[in-house]
Amino acid sequence: xxxxxxxxxxxxQAGGSLRLSCAASGRTFFYAMGWFRxxxxxxxxxxxxxxxxxxxxxxxxxxxxxxxxxxxxxxxxVYLQMNKLKSEDTAVYYCAAxxxxxxIYSPSLYDYWGQGTQVTVxx
Numbered sequence: 001x002x003x004x005x006x007x008x009x010x011x012x013q014a015g016g017s018l019r020l021s022c023a024a025s026g027r028t029f030f031y032a033m034g035w036f037r038x039x040x041x042x043x044x045x046x047x048x049x050x051x052x053x054x055x056x057x058x059x060x061x062x063x064x065x066x067x068x069x070x071x072x073x074x075x076x077x078v079y080l081q082m083n084k085l086k087s088e089d090t091a092v093y094y095c096a097a098x099x100x101x102x103x104i105y106s107p108s109l110y111d112y113w114g115q116g117t118q119v120t121v122x123x
Contacts (some may be wrong), residue, residue, distance in 0.1 A: 002026040002112045004095045005074040009117030012013040012085055015122075020080040022095030022114055030112075034058075034103050035069065037091035037119075044094070048080060049104040053099040058104055064091075092116040 009022040022033065034049030038088065048069040049058045057069050067079040096110035103109055 002097070003019065004097060004112055004114035006095045006114040006117040009093060010122045011122065014085060014087055014114060014123045017083045018085065018119060019082070020095075020117060020119075022052045022056065022078045022080075024076040024078075024097060024112075027097075027099075027112075028076060030099065032098045032103045033071065034096050034098075034104055034110065035078075035080045035109055036094045036096060036118050037089075038094070038116075039091040040084075042091075044107050045068055046105045046107070047093070050078060051104075062100055082119070085121045087121050090121050091119060093119050 003020055005023050012018050030052050032049050032051050035047040036044050037047050038044040047059050048067055050069045050071050066084045071078045094115040094116045096111040099111040109115045
């Protein structure tokens with residue numbers, strides 16, 4: 001049984017930083033892992049993703065140059081370093097993983113999801 005467990009969320013002031021982690025168990029390979037977020041009353045949106053083979057990374061325009069996604073193959077863990085946080089980054093952040101090669105932007109194309117971790121940025 002595949003499990004994704006996120007950690008690292010919390011409360012931070014605008015301009016600050018947080019690092020999210022997502023540890024996977026039950027499977028040693030995914031075609032991609034990504035981060036999505038969902039704010040109250042809004043749809044879940046793509047934040048960043050990384051291909052497990054090759055390490056290509058992808059970012060939403062709203063987080064480009066502020067967030068960095070990375071992975072540790074040995075630990076089957078993906079990280080999201082979030083810098084220069086803004087109040088509009090406040091949301092529940094979800095880790096997700098793909099079992100098959102697919103587009104990385106749509107949440108419907110991810111097979112596994114974590115429980116989510118709250119990120120709150122105070123202005």
